Amino acid sequence: MTIPYNTLVVAAGVAAVGFAAGVVGSLGVLRKRALAGDAAAHATLAGVATAFLVSGRRDLPVLLAGGLASALLSLGGLVLIRRFTKTRDDAATAIVLGVSFGIGIALLSGITARGIPGGGGLEQFLLGHTAALTAADAALLAGVSIAALAAVWLGLKEATLVAFDPAFAAASGWPVAVVDYCLVALVAVMVVVGLPAAGAVLVTALVVIPPVAARLWTDRVGPMLLVSGCIGLVAAVAGVVASGLVPRLATGPMIVLTAAAIFFVSLLFAPRRGWLAKRLGPRFPLTVE
Amino acid sequence: MAGEDRHQGPHTIEFHDVTVAYGRRPVLWNIDLAIDAPGLFAIIGPNGAGKSTLLKAALGLVPLAGGTVTFFGKPFADVRRRIGYVPQRETVDWDFPVSVMDVVLMGTYPRLGWFRRPGPAERDCARACLGRVGLADVADRQIGRLSGGQQQRVFLARALAQQADVYFLDEPLAGVDARSQDQIFRVLSELRGEGRLVVVVHHDLRTAAEWFDGVALVDMRLVASGPTASVLTSDNLRRTYAGPLDVLDEIGLAVEQARRTR
Numbered sequence: 049m050t051i052p053y054n055t056l057v058v059a060a061g062v063a064a065v066g067f068a069a070g071v072v073g074s075l076g077v078l079r080k081r082a083l084a085g086d087a088a089a090h091a092t093l094a095g096v097a098t099a100f101l102v103s104g105r106r107d108l109p110v111l112l113a114g115g116l117a118s119a120l121l122s123l124g125g126l127v128l129i130r131r132f133t134k135t136r137d138d139a140a141t142a143i144v145l146g147v148s149f150g151i152g153i154a155l156l157s158g159i160t161a162r163g164i165p166g167g168g169g170l171e172q173f174l175l176g177h178t179a180a181l182t183a184a185d186a187a188l189l190a191g192v193s194i195a196a197l198a199a200v201w202l203g204l205k206e207a208t209l210v211a212f213d214p215a216f217a218a219a220s221g222w223p224v225a226v227v228d229y230c231l232v233a234l235v236a237v238m239v240v241v242g243l244p245a246a247g248a249v250l251v252t253a254l255v256v257i258p259p260v261a262a263r264l265w266t267d268r269v270g271p272m273l274l275v276s277g278c279i280g281l282v283a284a285v286a287g288v289v290a291s292g293l294v295p296r297l298a299t300g301p302m303i304v305l306t307a308a309a310i311f312f313v314s315l316l317f318a319p320r321r322g323w324l325a326k327r328l329g330p331r332f333p334l335t336v337e
Numbered sequence: 338m339a340g341e342d343r344h345q346g347p348h349t350i351e352f353h354d355v356t357v358a359y360g361r362r363p364v365l366w367n368i369d370l371a372i373d374a375p376g377l378f379a380i381i382g383p384n385g386a387g388k389s390t391l392l393k394a395a396l397g398l399v400p401l402a403g404g405t406v407t408f409f410g411k412p413f414a415d416v417r418r419r420i421g422y423v424p425q426r427e428t429v430d431w432d433f434p435v436s437v438m439d440v441v442l443m444g445t446y447p448r449l450g451w452f453r454r455p456g457p458a459e460r461d462c463a464r465a466c467l468g469r470v471g472l473a474d475v476a477d478r479q480i481g482r483l484s485g486g487q488q489q490r491v492f493l494a495r496a497l498a499q500q501a502d503v504y505f506l507d508e509p510l511a512g513v514d515a516r517s518q519d520q521i522f523r524v525l526s527e528l529r530g531e532g533r534l535v536v537v538v539h540h541d542l543r544t545a546a547e548w549f550d551g552v553a554l555v556d557m558r559l560v561a562s563g564p565t566a567s568v569l570t571s572d573n574l575r576r577t578y579a580g581p582l583d584v585l586d587e588i589g590l591a592v593e594q595a596r597r598t599r
Contacts, residue, residue: 078433202452209443213429219396219422220447220499267434267479 051292058178059288061186062245066254066284066303068193069238070276071200073255074262076235078269079211079228083138084126086252087145088236091122093152093248096173097159106166108185111173112240119236122148152248176247176300178288185244192241199234200273207231208269245284250300253307254280261311264318283307347410349374349503349534350395355404357387357394364390366558368404372551374502374534377525379545379565382555383578388538389425391555392505396422408503418447421501423492425508431481437491438476441466444498459498466497469527471520486517493521504528506537510544522548545569 076085092115099114100106122144129140156174159167172180181189200207210217210227218224235255242251262276287303316323348371355368364387372378380388393399395406397413408416421444441463442455449455455463467473470490475483480491489509496504506525510518522544525535529550539545545552546569553562554569554577561573 205446205449205454206451208435208439209446212433212435212440213424213443215393215398215424215428216422216443216495218398219417219420219424220444221417222446263434268436269434269439272434 054183055288055292057183058181058186059285059292061181061188061190062178062284062288062299063281064190064193065238065241065245066280066282067277068196068280069242069251069254069284070258070262070278070280071273072196072234072238073280074259074269074273074276075200075204075207075211075231077256077259077263079207079231081228081232081235082252082256083141084123084232085235085239085255087126087141087148088119088123088232089239089242089248089251089255090145091118091148091152092116092240092243092251093173094118094148094155095121095152096243096248097152097155097170100159100167100170101155101164104166106169108181108244109188112188112243115173115243116236116240118148118152119240120233123232123236149248172247173243174247174249175298176243176245176250176287176291176303178245178291178299179295181244189241189244192237196234196238196241199230203227203230204269204273245287245299246303247298247300250304253304254283257304257307257311258283261307261314264314264321279307279310282310347407348372349409350536351407351410352391352395353405353407355391355394355406356402357390357399358402359399363402364557365394365555368555368559370553370559370562372534372536372553375529375532376534376550377529377548378534378536378551378553379539379549380536380553380555381539381542381545381577382560386556386577388555389507392507392536392538396420396505418499419502421496421499421504423496423504423506423509426485426489426492426511431483431488433480435480436477437467437472437480437483438463440480440491441476441494441498444495444500447499462500463494463498466494467491469497469524470494484514484517485512486514489513490517490520493524497524502533504533504535506535508538508540510539510541518544542569542574 076082095114095116095118096111099111103110126140126144129135129143130137156170159170169180206222206227210222210224214224238255239251242254246254258276258279259272261279262272265275266272283303283306286306287299290302291297291299314322319325350372352368352370355365356363357365368391380391382388390399394401395413406413408420413420442459445455445459445462464473464476467476470493472487472490472494475487480488483491493509509521528535546565549565551563552565552568554560554573556577560577561568
């Protein structure tokens with residue numbers, strides 16, 4: 049069987065997204081910002097729907113710009129709630145996630161109910177559906193992903209320092225808040241470009257599961273980023289392939305299930321940290337000279 | 338410390354009327370304290386006395402509700418590079434995927450500035466600092482696979498890599514084995530020998546009397562400060578440790594001890 053050219057291009061684009069999501073997600077997870085990423089992901093829907101209503105078209109760049117705007121807006125709201133109320137982190141995140149997702153769903157169902165032309169395909173942003181992507185869309189996703197990777201390469205030293213020891217970073221003169229905002233914004237960008245593939249509900253999985261699985265295989269940040277990127281890539285491609293083979297199959301769930309399977313295998317078989325290694329191998333002696 | 342008369346120019350560190358509050362709850366009141374290099378200086382007091390807060394206030398990590406802190410007569414922001422810092426060991430996640438070498442290299446980051454990566458010069462510096470704390474042979478190990486004392490020495494090595502003139506250490510001897518304690522004190526004494534000032538938040542009165550040149554007794558306010566021998570008097574200690582809560586603590590300890598001996 050021959051694979052259509054469009055499917056190949058889309059697969060390549062989504063593969064780039066999967067890789068970059070795994071890399072950026074690693075920094076987010078190391079800084080313990082996984083939940084903030086989830087809130088941003090759920091918030092994208094409202095922006096996507098608003099962008100559609102305002103522009104009246106289903107142009108991917110426009111919709112994603114809208115998604116990014118509402119994701120950043122929700123993260124800003126999170127910062128404000130934390131600063132001006134005594135709400136705990138987890139509760140604040142849950143509030144922002146719930147409210148922004150509620151707005152998104154309300155807009156989406158409004159668009160569907162009124163039968164606005166072109167609005168029918170918007171559910172693809174809920175659970176992901178790559179079969180509808182064009183080659184131009186894929187190129188956009190890949191371009192943004194490569195830019196995100198470049199940003200990580202540039203600021204890896206600063207991000208690692210702040211993630212490991214923010215107090216030391218602040219005392220030695222690094223603007224911890226600025227680094228944090230950049231990091232979370234980068235996670236938001238990856239969540240947004242992950243939308244067409246995984247959808248608002250499941251895209252976090254692409255940013256969180258690969259890093260957690262990768263951590264089991266290595267004890268260093270650099271290798272963790274690479275392994276996480278590769279896991280994200282494999283999961284993303286598996287989603288595209290499944291979506292291409294089975295008509296109308298949502299891509300998001302396939303991506304999540306593949307990533308989860310890799311995580312489960314890592315949990316069992318990773319050297320030293322895996323269940324099997326802990327069970328069989330001699331426990332690593334804690335060295336006290 | 339001793340010999341304030343012969344002191345010329347600005348103090349190495351000067352706390353002037355420093356007050357710190359968390360929300361509306363004040364934790365430090367009107368601290369006036371001047372410390373001069375070289376020396377080993379301990380900040381001592383009961384739990385919750387604000388010792389760590391005093392240190393964080395000096396480093397700009399908590400906002401001052403009032404007063405000023407100056408280094409060499411200048412605000413902290415102007416002399417940041419000359420100040421090294423060892424946070425409490427429990428403040429970081431030791432499962433973080435970095436090696437001992439990676440952590441020590443972080444001490445060189447301020448010199449590197451934005452985006453520049455450590456090169457051979459920084460690696461040599463980090464290796465030398467690891468050697469000074471006796472950890473040269475575990476440079477490539479993940480930091481979680483070290484003992485508590487070794488982890489504390491990694492933090493000390495990172496501070497050494499900062500090549501500072503003033504060092505702040507927050508409880509560097511908490512939960513540390515005897516060997517690490519000796520090594521840490523040896524390095525701190527070396528720093529004093531090089532003309533630097535080392536300020537340590539400390540909890541153990543016995544080692545304080547033995548090792549430190551100067552002491553400040555803190556219990557939300559400054560109870561006493563100066564040369565160790567003249568400050569660590571039973572009267573001063575009673576005043577520092579005799580808050581109503583601590584009386585309860587002492588009773589609790591006595592009860593526990595009685596239960597154990599029974």
